[in-house]
Amino acid sequence: MLDFAIYCLTIVAVWSVLGLSLNIQFGLTGLVNFGQILPFGLGAYAAALAAQAGMPWPAGAALGLAFAVVVSLLVLLPARRLSQDYWALITLGAGELFRLTALNAPALGGADGLTVPRFADPHLALACALALMAAAWFMAHRIARSPFGRMLKVLREDEVLAATLGRNPVTYQRTVSIIGWAMAAAAGVLYAHIVGYVSPSSFTVTETFIVWTALILGGPGSTLGVVIGAAAVQLLSVSSRFVAGWIDLPADVLANGRLALFGLVLVLMFLFRPQGLIPETKEVRDAERH
Amino acid sequence: MLQVLLNSLVYASMIAVIAVGVALCYSILRFANFAHIQFAVVGGYLTYSFAAIPGMPLPAALALSAVATGLIAILVDFLVFSRLRDITPEGKMIVSWGVALFLRSVVAIIYGGGARVFDLSYDVVAVGDAVFTTLDALVVVVAAVLMLLLHLFLNFTRVGSGLRALASNADLAVTRGIPGDRLIKLMWFLSGALAAIGGTLLAFETRLQPNMDLIILLPVFAAVTIGGLSNVFGAVLGALILSLAQNLLIYIDFGALLGGESWQIPTQFRDYVAVLALVVVLLLRPRLSPLAGR
Numbered sequence: 001m002l003d004f005a006i007y008c009l010t011i012v013a014v015w016s017v018l019g020l021s022l023n024i025q026f027g028l029t030g031l032v033n034f035g036q037i038l039p040f041g042l043g044a045y046a047a048a049l050a051a052q053a054g055m056p057w058p059a060g061a062a063l064g065l066a067f068a069v070v071v072s073l074l075v076l077l078p079a080r081r082l083s084q085d086y087w088a089l090i091t092l093g094a095g096e097l098f099r100l101t102a103l104n105a106p107a108l109g110g111a112d113g114l115t116v117p118r119f120a121d122p123h124l125a126l127a128c129a130l131a132l133m134a135a136a137w138f139m140a141h142r143i144a145r146s147p148f149g150r151m152l153k154v155l156r157e158d159e160v161l162a163a164t165l166g167r168n169p170v171t172y173q174r175t176v177s178i179i180g181w182a183m184a185a186a187a188g189v190l191y192a193h194i195v196g197y198v199s200p201s202s203f204t205v206t207e208t209f210i211v212w213t214a215l216i217l218g219g220p221g222s223t224l225g226v227v228i229g230a231a232a233v234q235l236l237s238v239s240s241r242f243v244a245g246w247i248d249l250p251a252d253v254l255a256n257g258r259l260a261l262f263g264l265v266l267v268l269m270f271l272f273r274p275q276g277l278i279p280e281t282k283e284v285r286d287a288e289r290h
Numbered sequence: 291m292l293q294v295l296l297n298s299l300v301y302a303s304m305i306a307v308i309a310v311g312v313a314l315c316y317s318i319l320r321f322a323n324f325a326h327i328q329f330a331v332v333g334g335y336l337t338y339s340f341a342a343i344p345g346m347p348l349p350a351a352l353a354l355s356a357v358a359t360g361l362i363a364i365l366v367d368f369l370v371f372s373r374l375r376d377i378t379p380e381g382k383m384i385v386s387w388g389v390a391l392f393l394r395s396v397v398a399i400i401y402g403g404g405a406r407v408f409d410l411s412y413d414v415v416a417v418g419d420a421v422f423t424t425l426d427a428l429v430v431v432v433a434a435v436l437m438l439l440l441h442l443f444l445n446f447t448r449v450g451s452g453l454r455a456l457a458s459n460a461d462l463a464v465t466r467g468i469p470g471d472r473l474i475k476l477m478w479f480l481s482g483a484l485a486a487i488g489g490t491l492l493a494f495e496t497r498l499q500p501n502m503d504l505i506i507l508l509p510v511f512a513a514v515t516i517g518g519l520s521n522v523f524g525a526v527l528g529a530l531i532l533s534l535a536q537n538l539l540i541y542i543d544f545g546a547l548l549g550g551e552s553w554q555i556p557t558q559f560r561d562y563v564a565v566l567a568l569v570v571v572l573l574l575r576p577r578l579s580p581l582a583g584r
Contacts, residue, residue: 032380034387084380085322085519086572089511093565096508104558205504209387216384253399260395266388267370270381 333486
């Protein structure tokens with residue numbers, strides 16, 4: 001039971017990093033990334049490839065981060081200065097291309113995927129995951145509080161206003177994407193070493209929207225909210241195996257029921273509590289005093 | 291070469307029928323509705339279920355499925371989108387994914403994960419060195435008739451003009467007495483019904499499975515983007531261009547072209563063309579896109 005709790009906590013920490021990464025992209029900056037699973041998958045596959053080549057894990061981690069940064073710049077190239085509809089389409093397409101490549105390229109293991117050496121000690125895995133989460137949290141928090149972060153919020157609310165303040169939106173969006181994607185890639189590297197294998201079925205569009213559900217549930221723009229959202233979503237996911245024991249349902253029905261619930265949560269949050277469980281604290285300075 | 295054209299035409303027909311619904315919705319409500327893909331999946335499965343009723347002819351099952359899916363689209367709008375008309379387009383896109391996730395999971399729960407195939411009999415026709423089936427011909431004819439009817443409806447009826455007015459300037463249209471809410475319901479019905487027919491045609495040609503949404507997602511949105519999101523007939527043209535590009539890429543023997551061993555791009559990579567086309571279009575014509583000036 002304790003082992004299971006440790007596993008749950010580890011998974012929650014990893015997905016929190018993924019959520020925090022999406023939060024600085026969408027919650028702070030307003031970038032609609034429908035391919036959030038892509039940097040995560042890049043990190044995971046980099047870890048796997050490095051392990052296959054007999055390299056130690058730091059090499060895989062470095063490779064993962066490098067992949068994520070390069071690919072984020074590539075994806076940004078056509079997406080820059082486009083409206084968010086197109087941004088969403090480009091990132092979605094890039095994510096799907098990655099999955100198709102992994103599925104069809106023999107070097108990436110095809111549908112069977114690749115195996116990765118697991119953490120020998122689950123406590124160590126938990127410690128690493130928590131450390132990464134703490135780092136991501138710290139970074140997200142620092143960004144949100146910095147002048148850079150305030151400019152991101154300006155950008156989110158009104159791109160033209162940001163431009164009139166002499167700031168180039170594209171530069172900001174690029175920086176945010178690189179940071180966000182590197183975070184997600186780090187989570188991916190860790191995830192591969194925790195789970196012990198990577199396969200294309202772990203990196204579908206659906207996974208992207210599980211992260212979105214966590215973000216919308218917790219509250220876009222709110223660091224604490226996103227972690228709570230990720231915890232709620234992932235605990236629901238892992239606990240569904242207990243539910244399967246209590247009520248006699250086939251595993252696939254349960255898995256789909258869980259996804260249906262996530263879809264429902266996403267819609268209901270938008271309908272009844274768009275600010276999320278933990279709303280973003282709006283900084284109001286002198287605005288109301290006059 | 292004729293074979294490439296034939297294959298492109300068949301594939302484009304199915305994609306176009308689904309894609310026009312996305313463009314219809316975008317032109318009037320100004321958001322990319324990702325749940326639209328699920329309408330196609332739901333429609334395919336509903337046709338399958340209706341066809342399983344003893345004594346039900348397949349065309350009737352298809353018609354019933356189209357009507358039912360159109361009503362589902364209206365219901366989704368009533369429950370979700372109509373309450374969120376004022377939020378940002380990004381918000382609507384995200385919500386549409388929530389709806390998509392829900393619909394896809396419900397379909398998978400009801401029908402299970404296994405593939406289902408329509409039991410159709412058809413003949414093979416040879417034209418020169420190219421072959422096609424009577425089913426292919428049927429798919430193309432149905433799609434062409436539907437597109438023609440849609441064209442006539444939008445351009446030569448009062449209701450159609452109302453829809454176009456709503457698309458070009460919603461506030462003005464409503465001020466001039468056009469019943470916006472009713473027309474929006476009609477738009478949802480049309481796009482749902484068309485998606486159901488497109489999804490069924492696709493299921494006729496391939497098979498029904500819950501993850502067929504992932505197979506059509508990129509081609510449909512690439513086709514709509516090539517045509518310029520809010521342009522209904524641009525979507526048809528986009529589907530044709532995309533389909534031709536995809537089939538040509540697989541057909542061309544790159545190895546022989548470069549003077550080496552015969553080597554062709556594996557079929558699985560046709561979706562790369564969809565994304566590449568998307569990227570190329572966005573690079574070349576961001577200023578022409580309907581939202582660039584927003």
